[in-house]
Amino acid sequence: MAADTFAPDVNGAARFAERLAAGLVARGHEVQIMAPAASRKHGSWMEMHEGQPMMVHRLHSWRWYPHDWLRFALPWIVRRDSRRILDAFRPDVVHFQSHINVGRGVSIEAEARGIRMIGTNHFMPENMVKFSLIPLGFQDRVIKAAWRAARRTFGRAAAVTTPTLRAAQFLKKYTGLREVHAVSCGIDxxxxxxxxxxxxxxxxxxxxxxxxxxxxxxxxxxxxxxxxxxxxxxxxxxxxxxxxxxxxxxxxxxxxxxxxxxxxxxxxxxxxxxxxxxxxxxxxxxxxxxxxxxxxxxxxxxxxxxxxxxxxxxxxxxxxxxxxxxxxxxxxxxxxxxxxxxxxxxxxxxxxxxxxxxxxHDIKRTLNTFECLYRGEPVAVLVADDASTHATD
Known part of the structure; x- marks a missing residue:
């Protein structure tokens, strides 16, 4: 599971990745995480998340000072460490949580190795530019470029998900992707x-x-x-x-x-x-x-x-x-x-x-759905936005 933000970061994307990983470990899967280090300390070690042990690869990262806590890993470091981790771990599937540095880098390396990929989008470029130093007059161009980059990265995945039907419609509109599944983040x-x-x-x-x-x-x-x-x-x-x-x-x-x-x-x-x-x-x-x-x-x-x-x-x-x-x-x-x-x-x-x-939005339904997507199996009923909305595959 590759993420640009992960615990101890406190945000929806980080919490989703943490809960999903822990739920999968609890079901007997071996899960490893790759994410930017939360401090200057970087490397690979076992961590406990939601009461479950998992190997976490903390990438050498830098603080993004326009933001109050965000850290990022440089693209060439992501590519280098992706090669090392994928070749050592040899996963059955890679699930990347955004198309930014970590998601982009790991998706390129996973594609080269023929590894099945699932991509999940939690990201809106419009929010990113608020924490950038980009002049206001150039922000529209940057947003459009970010959506083009999203199309390239998510286009490598066998399946693309996002938390709600509205978010799925939004992603399809701005990337041109034809099929995006609405899968709730889930909650226990x-x-x-x-x-x-x-x-x-x-x-x-x-x-x-x-x-x-x-x-x-x-x-x-x-x-x-x-x-x-x-x-x-x-x-x-x-x-x-x-x-x-x-x-x-x-x-x-x-x-x-x-x-x-x-x-x-x-x-x-x-x-x-x-x-x-x-x-x-x-x-x-x-x-x-x-x-x-x-x-x-x-x-x-x-x-x-x-x-x-x-x-x-x-x-x-x-x-x-x-x-x-x-x-x-x-x-x-x-x-x-x-x-x-x-x-x-x-x-x-x-x-x-x-x-x-x-x-x-029961987390068990979310876990069941992602297990099917990971295996490439038909998903009978995806986790819906409400009790009356269902999407079938």
Missing amino acids: ADNYSPNFEPRTENRILFVGRVTGEKQIDVLLQAAALLAPTLKAQIEIVGGGDQKRNLEHLADTLGIRDRVTFTGYVTDDELRAAYSRATVFAMPSIAELQSIATMEAMASGLPVVAANAMALPHLVHDQQNGYLFAPGNAQDLADKLTTVLTATPENLAALKRESLKLIAT
């Missing part, structure tokens, strides 16, 4: 504990990277528009380059005493945050699936999310939450108010619907 709902006890406070939770595309500023602006009688508390879980700016915005809006920035937390602390929340808010406009939203649903939370990208596949308006117009703080405030003022019966109905909808 047993790890989360829905809480149906009566709420004693109104607590709004956001979980994710604290970066520009997440539009957390819209959430803070919406919080400032909420009626003071709601006494709503906002909890922002995650780290990122926008934390200081958002703290300043909370001060400016006069809500700093009601907003908590926790930074990165442990898995146990994260589960506790879901359990004490009343509603989950996801204002992001760039979600190819949103594992955090899935975790919130598995915790039995109603969700208020932007009507953008793949979020409508998780949040069914007026069923397990509400969709708001992207970037519209007033609309977000109105939808949050609807949840926070719901009767206990209506709130419980929203929570039950979140639990019902998340059942279609």
Whole structure:
């Protein structure tokens, strides 16, 4: 499994690769990971992920300073180490997680060796340029070039996947690929504990990277528009380059005493945050699936999310939450108010619907699907975006 981001990185792509690898190891497969080193230390060693041991090849990497934590491996190092690892390990299949440096390099070397490949896309070039030093006038050209590069790399794979139907349509549109499978990242709902006890406070939770595309500023602006009688508390879980700016915005809006920035937390602390929340808010406009939203649903939370990208596949308006117009703080405030003022019966109905909808994203279905793709077997029913959408192969 080749990835440009992997644990200890905290993002959806890294979490997906980690969970998938651990799930495969638990089923008896031998899985090795190739990813940029998270520090200056690089090499190959055994690591434990999600309670499972696996060999991880940490490539010599460099910090990308426009970003708050991202590290990258140089293309010629990726190609060199790919040759060494593939020749030593001799895998039955290579699963690359993006078309950037690691995915591109390993796919070239795997193709030369006749190794079956599966490619998964979690990446949008539009997000990448925000963390680059590329002048604004050249960014459109860079984005188009990135999509052309994606076409070349994913074109080497026997099958291409992405987390949702919306993301699959997006990838086909911009790369020209004819077939892209929508396969949910999957979630183990047993790890989360829905809480149906009566709420004693109104607590709004956001979980994710604290970066520009997440539009957390819209959430803070919406919080400032909420009626003071709601006494709503906002909890922002995650780290990122926008934390200081958002703290300043909370001060400016006069809500700093009601907003908590926790930074990165442990898995146990994260589960506790879901359990004490009343509603989950996801204002992001760039979600190819949103594992955090899935975790919130598995915790039995109603969700208020932007009507953008793949979020409508998780949040069914007026069923397990509400969709708001992207970037519209007033609309977000109105939808949050609807949840926070719901009767206990209506709130419980929203929570039950979140639990019902998340059942279609069971990690076991995701593992079954990828095992079939790895073996080149027909996939009867791919993991769908919701209970009513199915794709067949």
